[in-house]
Amino acid sequence: MSSLNDAKRRAAYKAVDENITSESKIIGIGSGSTVVYVIERILQRGNLANKECIFVPTSFQSRLLIIEGGLNLGDIDQYSEIDVTIDGADEVDENLNAIKGGGACHLREKVVAEAAKKFVIVADYSKKSSTLGEKWKQGVPIEVIPFAYALVIPSLKRLGCENPVLRMAKSKAGPVISDNGNLIVDADFGLIKKPKELLEKIKLLTGVVEVGLFVNMTRMVYFGNEDGKGKQYLFK
Incomplete structure (x- = not known):
């Protein structure tokens, strides 16, 4: 097995x-x-x-994992209050802000994260950075209604992204379609020193459904280090 x-x-x-104790009844799976x-x-x-x-x-992926594992499957429509949600991330900065959406699931991920009393991120050492955009170079994932x-696209350029890119599928001709039937735009803003400010500006754009910036949401992060050990970082 690789160290990663x-x-x-x-x-x-x-x-x-x-984080999942005997008192945890409703659990979000990222x-x-x-x-x-x-x-x-x-x-x-x-x-x-x-x-x-x-x-x-x-996501469809986590839904299958739950079903194949024989676990009890629930839905956010039924359980709007979640005890703990554990999810991954594409990058996490020193303030525990994160970029998510590399798998085009960030809308549902954010809903389930916000519904949780405790939101926990698990990632490997390659996802840890001092500033968002330092290691994740694909850009901020943005879910957009097709219409x-x-x-x-031009609105994102005015906010400072030189080349917003419509994410294209790799195994079919055409764009990636999210589980919600929307398109994904990846917008590279370089180093993101003020993620909350950028998040608010993008969310105000007409047609934007959700942004893959998770700001001031994470209670703690567990990074798997190169030596194979897990290290915990608490919310500041």
Whole structure:
């Protein structure tokens, strides 16, 4: 196993063990490669898998993981108050702000994160940076309704993104379509020193549904380090 995957597993295990307790009844499950290990650990802890816990997914991927694991599947429509949500991230800065949406799931991820009493991120050491945009070079993922795509692109340029890019699918001709039927625009703003300010400006654009900037939301982050050990960072 590569050190990267080992780091993800160690961090995910630590996050599950320290944040999903006997009092956790409703649990949000995020998306991405790290979340596979979150489900793996939940299943290893039979007391979590067998009791009456409800697991709320953020994507088709996490929904399948929950179903295939034989866990109790719930929906945000049924459970608008979640005890803890564990999710991955594409990049996390020193203030625990994050960029998410590399998998085009950030709208549902943000809904499930905001519904949680505690939002926890699990990531490997390659996702840790001092400032957003330092390591994640693909740009801020922005979910846009198809009808407004042509309007949003020039608006993003006026906000400082030189080349907003409509995300294209790799295995079909055409753009990536989110689970909500929308398009994804990746907007590179370089180093993002004021993520809250940028988030607010983008959200005000007509046609924008959600932005992959998660600001002042994360309670704690577990980074899997290069030595394979997981390290916890608390919200400042």
